[in-house]
Amino acid sequence: MEMQAEEAARRWLAGQGVSQVRDGWVSDEEPDAVLTANQVAHSWAGEVFAEDLDAADQVRLAFGLLDLLDEYWVTCEIRFANGGGEASLPADVLWGHYRQRLEADRDAEAVTYSLWVDWFEDHGTSATAFTEVLGNDIDRVVAERSEALLRRARRVLECSxxxxxxxxxxxxxxxxxxxxxxxxxFGGLLASFHDVYGDLEPAAALTLLSRLEIPTNTQHLAELRHVLAAGHKNHYGSPGAWDNAVRSCS
Incomplete structure (x- = not known):
């Protein structure tokens, strides 16, 4: 399905006069100027949502463009188009495509970065986004244990x-x-402490940490245990706490 979406995006770009060459991309308007994928994304990704298509097809085309260009900016345009109110994109299609990319056996950095810095950092959207990409499915992930579901779960947990x-x-x-x-x-707990907007409850997080079956010499495990035991919620809310933990655990 992703390959079909990618080819549809390639055809759409060709219709805009943009084609891929060995070293990048060129447009009919400036055939001698080689463009990067990032430049193509900034110049054309937003135009997908001006196409005479229903919203679901616009979303499909945008994700095809993401597959083709592998640029974070495409996800920004998707989020801009989902601005709210009557203009919001169909949730089932939007989150269905996020889940597909999170499960795919290919690099998903643009998708996870999008979740982290856009959808998850915004408390107006984080609950919905997290529930859609993992929360609703976690019981099925644990029950089925398919590699695709586990891949999605790992990616979401680590950026949550x-x-x-x-x-x-x-x-x-x-x-x-x-x-x-x-x-x-563990990656999620560590990020919950270190991220600027990270959020956790120290006692509850410490309980989870104590039950993890990971090597005792895992990097930052001892330090995280130390700060949680001291009741710290966030690296930026407790300046110096992590450095103290490093000194205590060394």
Whole structure:
């Protein structure tokens, strides 16, 4: 399905006079100027949502463009188009495509970065986004344990630091039932402490941390245990706490 979406995006760009060459991209308007994928994304991704297509097809085309260009800016244009009110994109299609890319056996950095800095850091959207990309499915992930579902779960957990603790705690606890997800839960807990907008409850996070089946010499494990035991919620809310933990654990 992703390959079909990518080819549809390639055809759409060709219709805009943009084609791929060995070293990048060129447009009919300036055939001697080689463009990067990032430049193409900034110049044309937003135009997808001006096409005479229904909203679902616009979303499909935009994600095809993301597959083709692999540029974070495409996700920005998707989010801009989902600005709210009557203009909002169809949620089932939007989040369905996020889930597909998170499950795919290919690099997903643009998608996870989009979740982290846009959808998850905004408390107006983080609960919905987290629930859609993982929270609703965590029981199925644990029950089925397919590689695709596990891949999605790991990616979401590791970038979920900014999501409110009350939103993600149950998902973390459910993920703990599967040792294959323990390292990703640790990544989520670590990000929940270190991210500027990270959120956790120290006592509850410490309980989860104590149950993780990960190597005792895991980098930052001892320091995270130290700061949580001291009741610290966030690196930026407790200046110096992490440095003190490093000194205490060295």
């Amino acid at each position: 630091g900014p999501v409110r603790w009350t939103v993600k705690e149950l998902t973390y606890r459910t993920a703990m039932r599967l040792p294959a997800l323990h390292s990703a839960v």
